[in-house]
Amino acid sequence: DEQLVESGGGLVQPGRSLRLSCTASGFILGQHAMGWVRQAPGKGLEWLGFIRSRPYGGTTEYAASVRGRFSISREDSKNIAYLQMNSLRGDDTAVYYCARDGHKNWYFDLWGRGTLVMVSS
C-alpha cells in the first residue's frame, strides 16, 4: 500500500528552525517529484514547494512566501523527503503535508496525513 508519513512537527519558538521528514512506503520515492503543502488553521491549501526527481536534476521550486527561509531536499536511498524551515514566524503555524507529484504534471496524487507545526513563544 502506497503511503507517505510526515514527522518532525511540534511547538517551536519564533525565529527557530525545524526540519520535517516525509517517509514513503509502498513505492520508490526516487522516481517521483515531491511537494509540500500547508494549511493554516481554518484556512485553505497553500503550496510551498517542489523537488524534482534526480533524473530531472533534483532541482527545486518555492512559493514566494517561503523562498529563502524554507528548503526541500531528498534522500532517495532512505525513501525520505525533507522540508527544512528556518526563521519561523507565527504565520507559519499550520499542518504541513508532503505529497507526491502525479506523473510529472505537477499535481498531487498521494498525500501524507500531515504534521502540525505551531510557532509560538
Added chain:
Amino acid sequence: DIQMTQSPSFVSASVGDRVTISCQASQDIDNSVSWYQQKPGKAPKFVIYIGPSFRSGAASRFSGSGSGTDFTLTINDLQPEDFGTYYCQQSESFPLTFGGGTRVEIK
C-alpha cells in the same frame, strides 16, 4: 501568480443530486487543473486531473471539464461519503496555486 477562484463557497445537496463546482483561473492555463477532496481533520485526497494526461483517483461519478480559464468538477449521483471541501489547483506554471475551496454538505 495565477489566481484560482472557486464558486460557490458552499453547497448543500441531497443524496442522488448532481453537484457542480466551478473554478476560474485569472489567465489562460490550457487545461492543467486538478481537484482534491478534503474531509474535516483529514488530508486532502486526489480526485481528478484534467490536463494533457487525464487521471482520476475517485469514483466514476466524479468528472472534470474545462479549458482556458473556466473549469468544472461535477459529482453525479451524490453519495453520503462525498461531503467535504473541494479544492481546485492549477499546474500550468509556478507558483502552483489552489482555489479557496467549496464545502459540500449532504442534506
